Amino acid sequence: MTCTTKQTKGKWLTIAQKWQVIEEHGRSQPSPSLADLDILRSATTVMSKLEAACTPKGRSLTLRCPELEERLASYVEACAIMPAPPTRREARSAE
Secondary structure (H helix, E strand, O other), rough: OHHHHOOOOOOOOHHHHHHHHHHHHHHHOOOOOOHHHHHOOHHHHHHHHHHOOEEEOOOOOOOOOOOHHHHHHHHHHHHHHHHOOHHHHHHHHHH
C-alpha cells in the first residue's frame, strides 16, 4: 500500500491504518501527502494509543471508577455469602 489516505479519502483513518502509514514511511521515503505528514507528526501519540488498547477512534476501551469497583466487589462478596434461594422445583417438592 503506497498511500493510505488516497484509498480512504474523506473517511476517518483507524489507529491501525495510521500505524501502517508510520511503518511505510519508516521503510521508504516517498513524498507523503499533507494528511500523511500530519499522521507522521503525531506518531508517538498514535503508537501510545495502539499500545494502550484503544478503539479505532482513539477512545479507551474501559472506563474505571475505583469507588464503583469497590462497591461491586463488596456486593458480589455479599451475594456469595448469602444462601441461594430455592428453585421452583425445590419449592414444589417441599409442599
